[in-house]
Amino acid sequence: MASVKALTDLTLRDLWREVKDPATLWGDISRETTRAVKNLLENRMHDELADYLRAGRYVRLRSRRGHRNGSYYRRLTTTYGTIPDLEIPRSRDGRFRPSVVDRYQQRTAQVDTLIRAVFLGGVSTRQVGAILAPLLDDTISASTVSTVTKTLDRAVDAYHRRPLLDTSTYLFLDAVSLRVKTPDGTRRRLVLVAYGITTTGQRELLDYRLVRQEGQGTWEAFLTTLACRGLIGSRLQLITTDGQRGLHTALDLVYPHVPRQACWVYVLRNVAQQLRVRDRERCLHLARRIYQARDRATAERALQQWVRAWRRVAPKAVACLLRDWEALLAFYHAPARDWRRVRTTNAIERVFREIRRRTRPMTCFTNTASCERIVFAIASATNKRWEGR
Numbered sequence: 001m002a003s004v005k006a007l008t009d010l011t012l013r014d015l016w017r018e019v020k021d022p023a024t025l026w027g028d029i030s031r032e033t034t035r036a037v038k039n040l041l042e043n044r045m046h047d048e049l050a051d052y053l054r055a056g057r058y059v060r061l062r063s064r065r066g067h068r069n070g071s072y073y074r075r076l077t078t079t080y081g082t083i084p085d086l087e088i089p090r091s092r093d094g095r096f097r098p099s100v101v102d103r104y105q106q107r108t109a110q111v112d113t114l115i116r117a118v119f120l121g122g123v124s125t126r127q128v129g130a131i132l133a134p135l136l137d138d139t140i141s142a143s144t145v146s147t148v149t150k151t152l153d154r155a156v157d158a159y160h161r162r163p164l165l166d167t168s169t170y171l172f173l174d175a176v177s178l179r180v181k182t183p184d185g186t187r188r189r190l191v192l193v194a195y196g197i198t199t200t201g202q203r204e205l206l207d208y209r210l211v212r213q214e215g216q217g218t219w220e221a222f223l224t225t226l227a228c229r230g231l232i233g234s235r236l237q238l239i240t241t242d243g244q245r246g247l248h249t250a251l252d253l254v255y256p257h258v259p260r261q262a263c264w265v266y267v268l269r270n271v272a273q274q275l276r277v278r279d280r281e282r283c284l285h286l287a288r289r290i291y292q293a294r295d296r297a298t299a300e301r302a303l304q305q306w307v308r309a310w311r312r313v314a315p316k317a318v319a320c321l322l323r324d325w326e327a328l329l330a331f332y333h334a335p336a337r338d339w340r341r342v343r344t345t346n347a348i349e350r351v352f353r354e355i356r357r358r359t360r361p362m363t364c365f366t367n368t369a370s371c372e373r374i375v376f377a378i379a380s381a382t383n384k385r386w387e388g389r
Contacts (some may be wrong), residue, residue, distance in 0.1 A: 034081035168196035
């Protein structure tokens with residue numbers, strides 16, 4: 001006959017043997033947690049009603065402010081699970097408002113935060129509910145997700161309107177293309193992005209703007225907004241771009257006296273398109289020696305040598321590089337420690353890769369507002385990650 005241990009002698013191993021089905025243990029814990037939360041909220045609301053009436057249940061006092069009027073039930077989704085029948089007491093005068101649950105509230109603030117986080121992680125509105133269903137024990141509809149994420153619109157507007165400090169020494173400008181649904185079908189929209197490096201070396205995504213097409217008008221409006229908000233360019237030493245002509249025309253109007261650096265990655269990519277496949281590796285290897293030179297004079301000599309070597313073999317490739325040769329060497333005016341990061345737009349391209357990664361599962365955005373929210377989330381997360389670096 002097996003001996004029975006005293007309760008005080010039981011170990012954790014002994015208690016674990018009492019669990020008949022370990023596979024369902026966490027489900028049981030979840031249900032018990034939801035039940036405990038339900039009891040906690042209901043007891044809290046009954047106590048608040050007693051304070052409001054200045055009298056407990058079945059207490060007859062002349063000083064009481066009113067009487068109870070039964071209760072009603074509401075479905076409430078929490079991060080601990082869904083409570084299908086939360087009892088909410090009410091007063092006869094109809095003025096009692098419990099602090100734990102607002103009028104018409106069906107989800108806690110933490111659930112809304114979780115929905116926004118999943119959406120900003122790149123999950124489409126139709127898939128958010130399916131992903132969260134096992135955790136919340138409830139189905140979140142696509143319309144609910146859209147309603148919750150619309151609360152980001154105020155934050156997006158504040159981001160576009162916030163004042164900018166005129167502390168940037170380097171400014172990077174580029175654009176990324178995204179697919180957005182419109183009344184006349186799916187169309188590509190461009191996101192203009194401004195990225196700055198301050199006098200202390202702090203990086204920041206200054207702003208972005210969703211536009212129909214990239215040109216002088218859109219860039220001029222975007223840059224003018226930056227200047228009006230505080231980025232007048234008094235400390236700017238260099239502006240790095242991909243060489244888009246409309247952008248340069250806009251820069252002539254907004255920041256006319258700031259030197260410009262042409263992105264070496266874009267230029268060499270265009271040069272490669274003018275080369276025969278068998279010549280590309282050798283030609284581009286020699287071209288890279290130009291920006292790897294120790295000073296501008298050495299870089300100019302390397303450029304002359306490259307031109308002499310390839311003018312007859314690939315005249316179009318040589319013409320492509322010579323078109324912007326002065327802008328390609330503008331980075332030599334900056335301190336040597338900054339040459340590597342200011343001669344290309346690679347810094348802003350890393351942000352674009354993150355935007356593409358987060359938006360790829362969505363295929364396309366249902367409207368421009370949803371596109372704004374995602375880009376804002378990435379910009380905010382990026383700036384927060386860069387703080388103090």
